[in-house]
Amino acid sequence: MLRTIRILALVLILLLGGFWTWAWVARAPGQDLGAALAGRLESLFGAQPVVSLGGVQLPGGVELGGPFALVDQDGREVTQVDYAGRWMLVYFGYTYCPDVCPTELGAMAAAMDLLGPRAERVAPVFITIDPERDTPETLRAYVAQFHPRLQGLTGTPEATGAVARRYRVYHAQARRQGDTPYLVDHSSFIYLVGPDGRVRTLFRPQTPPEAMAASMAGLIGP
Ligand code: NI
Numbered sequence: 001m002l003r004t005i006r007i008l009a010l011v012l013i014l015l016l017g018g019f020w021t022w023a024w025v026a027r028a029p030g031q032d033l034g035a036a037l038a039g040r041l042e043s044l045f046g047a048q049p050v051v052s053l054g055g056v057q058l059p060g061g062v063e064l065g066g067p068f069a070l071v072d073q074d075g076r077e078v079t080q081v082d083y084a085g086r087w088m089l090v091y092f093g094y095t096y097c098p099d100v101c102p103t104e105l106g107a108m109a110a111a112m113d114l115l116g117p118r119a120e121r122v123a124p125v126f127i128t129i130d131p132e133r134d135t136p137e138t139l140r141a142y143v144a145q146f147h148p149r150l151q152g153l154t155g156t157p158e159a160t161g162a163v164a165r166r167y168r169v170y171h172a173q174a175r176r177q178g179d180t181p182y183l184v185d186h187s188s189f190i191y192l193v194g195p196d197g198r199v200r201t202l203f204r205p206q207t208p209p210e211a212m213a214a215s216m217a218g219l220i221g222p
Helices: 002-026 033-045 100-121 136-143 157-166 209-220
Strands: 050-053 056-059 069-071 077-079 087-093 122-128 151-153 171-173 184-186 190-193 199-203
Touching (some): 069 157, 087 100, 087 209, 100 122, 100 190, 100 209, 122 157, 190 209, 199 209
Parallel strands (some): 087 122, 122 151
Antiparallel strands (some): 050 056, 069 077, 171 184, 190 199
């Protein structure tokens, strides 16, 4: 009897743990776990349609992207209007990032190359979430390391913060430790934005370039 209760308890714990993990893994960028759990419950019981973007599920009504006013690596003012009619492949990060940003920007660049001639219709864009250090000059040297067409956008902290919020990018400056340069924690999704400025799909961290290129090719068309 005691054994049966123990087994039932274990099964219950595993089920709850699995559900929690599912909600955590499938949550949208910037979405908190409570909202993610509610979203998963709703999707299980059909209470609310869940929008799926590139395998990342967004709760109904979540809007990503929108207008922005920033400065590019050459100091030119740019807005969403400058990209109208073109696709954008957007990543948020910072040039001092030790590992994640270089990895994801490398994957973006590789996906662009794999796309072939279709890549000409796509503008790859890196938007900093650390405008204090990422000046246009810093960005110019940085983006050139990854792809000749990669653009680096910065601006005032208010301007970059507003864009990050529209894309639901989580970012937080980590506490400074002694003299070492500070780090910035941030979420790491790559956004494919359509010619109309709407986010069409998200790529999770560590999406292989081949998968990214295939998904982009399907959406962009021949
Ligand atoms: Ni990073």
